[in-house]
Amino acid sequence: MTPETLFYAIGMPIIGVFLGLVYKGIDRRVSARMTSRIGPPIRQPFWDVGKLLLKETVVPENAVRWIFNAMPILAFASSMTLLLYIPFGILRAPLEGYGDLVVILYLLTLQALAMAIGGFASGSPFSSVGAQREMVLMMSYEMPFAIVITGFALIYKSFSLSTIASTPVWSIVGPLGGLGVLLLLIAFLWVTPAELAKLPFDIAEAETEIAEGMLAEYSGRNLALFYLSDAVRGFAMIALEVVLFFPFTLSYLFGLNLSGAALYIAEGLWFLFKVLVLYILAVTLVRTSFARFRIEQASRIFWVYVNIIALLGVILIWAEVM
Amino acid sequence: MGTRVTYYVPVGPIHPALKEPIRVEAEVEGEKIVKVDVKRGFAHRGIEYMGMKRNAIQTLYLSERICGICSISHPYAFVIGSEKALGIEAPPRAQYIRTIIAELERIHSHILWLGVIAHEIGFDPLLFWTWKGREKVLDILEAITGNRINYAMYMIGGVRRDLKESHIKALRDMITYYWEFTEHMKEVFLSDPVYKARTRGVAQLSKEMALKLNVVGPVARAAGIRMDVRQDIPYDAYADMDVKAIVPQDIVGEARGDAYDITMVRLYEIEQSLDIIEFCLDNLPEGKILAIPNYVALLNKIKKTEGEAIGAHEAPRGEVIHYLKYDGTRDGPAVWKVIAPSYNNINSWALLLLGAEVADIPVVVAYIDPCMCCNDRVAVVEDSSGRLLDYSYLHKKAVEKTRKLEKELGVRR
Numbered sequence: 001m002t003p004e005t006l007f008y009a010i011g012m013p014i015i016g017v018f019l020g021l022v023y024k025g026i027d028r029r030v031s032a033r034m035t036s037r038i039g040p041p042i043r044q045p046f047w048d049v050g051k052l053l054l055k056e057t058v059v060p061e062n063a064v065r066w067i068f069n070a071m072p073i074l075a076f077a078s079s080m081t082l083l084l085y086i087p088f089g090i091l092r093a094p095l096e097g098y099g100d101l102v103v104i105l106y107l108l109t110l111q112a113l114a115m116a117i118g119g120f121a122s123g124s125p126f127s128s129v130g131a132q133r134e135m136v137l138m139m140s141y142e143m144p145f146a147i148v149i150t151g152f153a154l155i156y157k158s159f160s161l162s163t164i165a166s167t168p169v170w171s172i173v174g175p176l177g178g179l180g181v182l183l184l185l186i187a188f189l190w191v192t193p194a195e196l197a198k199l200p201f202d203i204a205e206a207e208t209e210i211a212e213g214m215l216a217e218y219s220g221r222n223l224a225l226f227y228l229s230d231a232v233r234g235f236a237m238i239a240l241e242v243v244l245f246f247p248f249t250l251s252y253l254f255g256l257n258l259s260g261a262a263l264y265i266a267e268g269l270w271f272l273f274k275v276l277v278l279y280i281l282a283v284t285l286v287r288t289s290f291a292r293f294r295i296e297q298a299s300r301i302f303w304v305y306v307n308i309i310a311l312l313g314v315i316l317i318w319a320e321v322m
Numbered sequence: 323m324g325t326r327v328t329y330y331v332p333v334g335p336i337h338p339a340l341k342e343p344i345r346v347e348a349e350v351e352g353e354k355i356v357k358v359d360v361k362r363g364f365a366h367r368g369i370e371y372m373g374m375k376r377n378a379i380q381t382l383y384l385s386e387r388i389c390g391i392c393s394i395s396h397p398y399a400f401v402i403g404s405e406k407a408l409g410i411e412a413p414p415r416a417q418y419i420r421t422i423i424a425e426l427e428r429i430h431s432h433i434l435w436l437g438v439i440a441h442e443i444g445f446d447p448l449l450f451w452t453w454k455g456r457e458k459v460l461d462i463l464e465a466i467t468g469n470r471i472n473y474a475m476y477m478i479g480g481v482r483r484d485l486k487e488s489h490i491k492a493l494r495d496m497i498t499y500y501w502e503f504t505e506h507m508k509e510v511f512l513s514d515p516v517y518k519a520r521t522r523g524v525a526q527l528s529k530e531m532a533l534k535l536n537v538v539g540p541v542a543r544a545a546g547i548r549m550d551v552r553q554d555i556p557y558d559a560y561a562d563m564d565v566k567a568i569v570p571q572d573i574v575g576e577a578r579g580d581a582y583d584i585t586m587v588r589l590y591e592i593e594q595s596l597d598i599i600e601f602c603l604d605n606l607p608e609g610k611i612l613a614i615p616n617y618v619a620l621l622n623k624i625k626k627t628e629g630e631a632i633g634a635h636e637a638p639r640g641e642v643i644h645y646l647k648y649d650g651t652r653d654g655p656a657v658w659k660v661i662a663p664s665y666n667n668i669n670s671w672a673l674l675l676l677g678a679e680v681a682d683i684p685v686v687v688a689y690i691d692p693c694m695c696c697n698d699r700v701a702v703v704e705d706s707s708g709r710l711l712d713y714s715y716l717h718k719k720a721v722e723k724t725r726k727l728e729k730e731l732g733v734r735r
Contacts, residue, residue, distance in 0.1 A: 035450040125329045129680055132352060199444055200516065207338050208442045208684045210331070291516040292444025294681040295353060 008084065016083040019272070020231030021045040026276065027234075027284045034288045045231065049224050057220030062123040071118030072218070072225035078110040079229040082236045087165045087243060088271055100159035101149045104240065105142075108195060111233055112138055115226065116204075119214030130213020133295050134204035140302035141194040141201075147310040148184045148191070152244065154317050155181075161243065168247045173320065180316030185245050187310035192241065192282045194302070196234050200290035201298055238279045239271075246274055328356065333683055335364050340687055342694035346671065350680055358675040360668065362694075368716045370658050377653040378404060378478060378624050379617060385644070386472050388660065389696045391434065394427045395637030396660065396696075397476045399644040402557055403633025404478045404655075407646050408624060410614065412558075414607040416480035421559035422493070422602045423466070423475055424635070425595040429500065430459045431638035432588045432595075435691045436507065439585065442684035443520045448510065455503045462496050465489060478620060479613030490603055497596050504592050511585050521581035525674045525686045528579060535670045538663045539640020540591065541690050543569050544584040546577030551636035563601050568594060581689045621653040630657075639663040639691050662696030 025042035032039025059065055084095040085104050112134060119131030153159050155173060169181055194201035205213045218226060250270045293301070333346040340346070343364035349357035369388060373381040382404075385396040398420065405412065412420070433456040440448035460470050466489050467473035475481055511517055527537065532545035542549050550567035552560045568590045570577040577583060614620045628650035634643050640663025647657035667690035674686045 035447040036454060037450060125331045128329055129331060129350065129353075202444070203681070206444065206681065208444065209681050211338050288447050290445075291440070291448075291514075291520055292681075293516070294520065294679060296679075297519055 012083055013080050016080060016232050016235065017228055020228070020233075020235040021049065023235050023238075023276065023279055024231045027279060030280055030284045031288050034284070045227075049227060052219075052224035052227060053221060055220040057222055058217075060122055060124060060217045063217065064121040064123070067121035068118060068217075069222065071114045071121065072222040072229070075111045075114040075118075075229040076225045076232075078107050078114065079232040079236065082107040082111075083232060085161065086236055086239045087162060088239070088268060101152065101161055101164075102159055104161070105145060105149060108145075108233070108237070109138065109142060111229060112195075112197075115214050118218070118226075119216075122214075122217035124217045126210040126212070126216040127214050129210050130204045130206075130216070133206075133210075134214060136295055136299060137194060137201065137204060140299045141191050141306075144187045144302060144306040144310040145191045145195070147307070147314055148188050151180065151184045151310070151314040151317050154314065154321055165243050165247055169245065173317070177317050177320040180313040180320070181245070183309050183313030183316065187306050187313065188241060188245070189282050190301070190306045190309075192237060193286050194298070195237055196283060197230070198283055199287035200293050202287075203292060203295050203298055206292055234279070234283065235275065238275050238282065241282070242271065242274045242278055246278070331680065331683075333687070340684075340692075342692065344668070344692065344694055346675065346683065346687065348675060348680070348683065353679045353681070355675050355678050355680065355683075358672045360671050362668065364694075370660060371716065373658045374655060377621055378648075378655060379621065381654055381658065382476065382478065383474060385660070386474065388662070389637075389693055390471070391693065392427050392431045392638050393472045394424055394475070395635055395639075395642045396644070396662075398424055398635040398637075399633040399642045399660075400646070401476045401478055401633065402635060403631045403644045403646040404648075406631035406633060407629035407648050408478070408627045409629065410479040410623075412480045412613055413610050415484075415609045416611045416613075417558040418602045418606050419481045419485055419611065420476060422485070422599050423463070423473065423481075425598045425602075426459055426463055428595045428638045429592050430456050430463070431691075432592050433459070435588060435638075435688075436511065436585070438691070439521075439581070439685070439688050440511075440517075442688045443517070445517065451510075452507065455500075455507075458496055458499055462489075462492055465492060477612060478624075480611050482612075484611050485606070490606070493599060493603060497600055500592065500596055504589060504596075508589050511589065512582075517585075518582060521585065521685060523578075524581045524678070524682050525584075525689045526578060526580040527670060527674065529577070531670075531673065532579060535673070536666050537640075537670055537690075538666050539637070540584055540587045541640065541667050541670070543567055544577065544587045545579035546571055551634050551641045555634055557635075559602050559605075560598075562605065563598065565594070565598065581685050584689055624648060625653040626650060637663060639693060639696075640667060642696075662693065664690065664693045664696050668692055 022042065022045075024045045025040070028044065029039040029042055059068055081095075082104060085107070116131040116134040116138075119127035119134070149159070152164060152169070155169060155177065156164055158164070170178060173181055193199065197205055205215060210216070215223065215226060250266055328349050328351050331348045331350050333348065334340045335343040335345050345361040345364070347359040347361065348355045369384065373384050376384065382397055382400055385400045386393050388396045401412075401420075404410075433452050437449040437452035437456070440446070440452065463473065464470045466485065467475045467483060475483060527535075527541065527545045529546045532542050532547055537545070538549065546569055548567045548569055550565065551557075552565040553567050556565070568587055570579075570583045570586055573586060573590060614623065627648055630645070630647035632643060632645050634641055636642075642663060643661040645657065645659040645661075646655050649656040670690065671686060675683065678686060
C-alpha cells in the first residue's frame, strides 16, 4: 500500500462527506429562500447526521435482519467508491485506471438498488410500495442515462472518464455534433433529479403518499448512512455532469498561467463553484418548481420524451462522427 | 405463473397525508387499489350531549370549538337556528357584520385548502405561497374580533363587537390585495401542467353519483350541482344580494367533478367572497349590534320561550346544519343536533379510491377538505362534578339506552 492510496482511502470519504453535506445545506437554504422562508443554517445537515448517529437503530420485527442492516452500508460504500472515479477539476481521479463511465453507471444503480432491497427487506407495506416504485423508476431512467454515455463513447471512442475530462467535448465536435451534445445535456438534466430521488421524481419516497417509502422503517445509524450516501451521490452526480459537459478550466477560459499549489487551489475552487451553480440549477430550482409526478407519468416521460431527446442527440453525433 | 400479491396499505389514523384521526385501509396490487375500507370515529366525545347541559350562550361558544379551522360556521348555524326558534331578530348592522366575518373565514379556509392540496401532490412551494397569502385575512380577523381562531364574535341576536372605520379601511385594502392574489393563484394553479396532470380525472365524481352520495359544498358544486345555502335559503345579508352557486359549467362550460374542478370552484369562490364583503361594506347599515344587549335578559327570554328550528349556514366545506329545540323550562337547548359537511363528503372516499392509484390517495383524501373535528366533535371533557365524559362513558350510556329500548319494544337480541 503506497502512502498515496492511504491518503485517498482516508481523505476522499472525509472530503466527499463534507462537500456532500455542505451542498445539501446550501440546497435547502436556497430552496427556502425561493419559497420566501428563511431556511435552516447551512450546517444543519451535519447536525442531522449527528443526531441520527446518536439515535437508537430500530429493526422491524418482520424484517430480514441482515439484508436490512447491510443495505445502508452497501449504499454508502458504493457512493464513496463513486467519488473515487470522478476527477476534481484538474486533479485526476484516484481510480481512473481501473474503470470508466460504465462502472459509474453501475455504481449509481447499485445505490438505488440497495435502497430498494432494503425497502423490500423491511417488510413494511409503505417500503414495499416504495421499492416497487423505485424499481420501475430505475428501469425508466437508466435507459436515457445509458444512451447519453453511449453518445460520449461515440465522440471519444472511449468510455474512460479521464480521456473525456482531458479535452472539453465542445472543442472536438462540429455544429451538428454540438447540437447533439446539447440534446444529451438536456436528457442528462432530466435524469438528474430521478437519479438523486428529488422532486419531481421522488416518487419512491413520496412523503404524503407512502410516508417516505423505502426509508419508512429506517432509523438511527442506518438512516444516517442512507442520508450520507444520498448527500455524496448528489455531489458526485453533479460533479459528473460538470466533468462531462462543462470541463472548462480557469486556465483554458482565461488563459491564466498559474502553477504549483496556487493552480490546484484556484482550479479546485473553480470546479466547486461550477458544481454549486449546476447543483442549484439542476436540483434546487427543479425541485422547488415542480409537483411530484405519478409513477406512470414519470415512466412515460423517460421512456418516450427523454429517450427520444437522448437518441436524437446520439444520432446527430453519429452523423457527424461517421 | 406467479401468484398475485396484495399489500395492505394503512393510511391513518396517523399518516403524513392525513393529519386527522381517520383510517383508510387500502389493499393494493402494485399501484392499484383493489379494496378500500374507511373507518371513522376515533375521537368521538359527544359535544352535543355537553351542550344540552349548559345554557344557550355557553353552548354557543362550545359550538365554536367543534371545528378548529372554520370556527365561525358552527356558531353561525347555531345562532340562526336559535334566533328562528326564539323569535329574535338581529339588527341589520349585526347581520352584515356576521356575513363579513363568515366570508372572511371562507377566504382563509379556501386558501388553506389550496395549500394543503399543493402539499399533497408534493408542490410545497405553493403551500408556502398560499399560506403566506392567508396571513393577511387572519390579521384582519384578529383586528376585528381579537382572535385568530375561535373569535367569540357571534351572539344570539347580533354580534359582540362593532366594525370601526379603521376596520372598514383595512377590509378594503385587503380586498384589493386578494383580487391580485387570486388572479396570481388562478394562473399558478389552473395553468400549471404538472398540477393539471396530477388532478385532472382524479377523484372524479359524476353528477349522478354526487346526488346519490349526498355530497355538499364545493364537492357538489364541482360536480355541477347548483347547491349553495346562501342561494337556496338566503339569510342575513345574503338575502339582500344575489348570491349564485359557482359551478364549473358557468366558468369553462362543463363540469367533470374532479380535483381540478374543485380547485377552480374554490378559487372563484374566493373572488365571490370578496364581492360579498365589498357589497356589505358599501351597504353597511347604521344602528345597534345586539337585539338584547343584556345577557341575563336574553337568558331569561330563552328560559320562557318554547320552539324548535333548523339553522343552516354554507360553511367553506359545505352546509352546516344545527337542529335546536328549546322547551321553555331551561335556559339552554333541550335538543341540539349538529350535521357537519364532512360527514356527507367522506362517504365518497370509498367509491373514489376504488381502482385509483396509491399516488392518488392524498389527492382523494384532501379534495373534500375533510374536517374530523366537525365529524367527531372533540371537546373538553368534564362536567361540573368532575366526571369525565369520555368515549367509554358515552358508549356505556348508549348501550344502556339500547338495552332499555329493546326491553320496551320487546326485541330479542
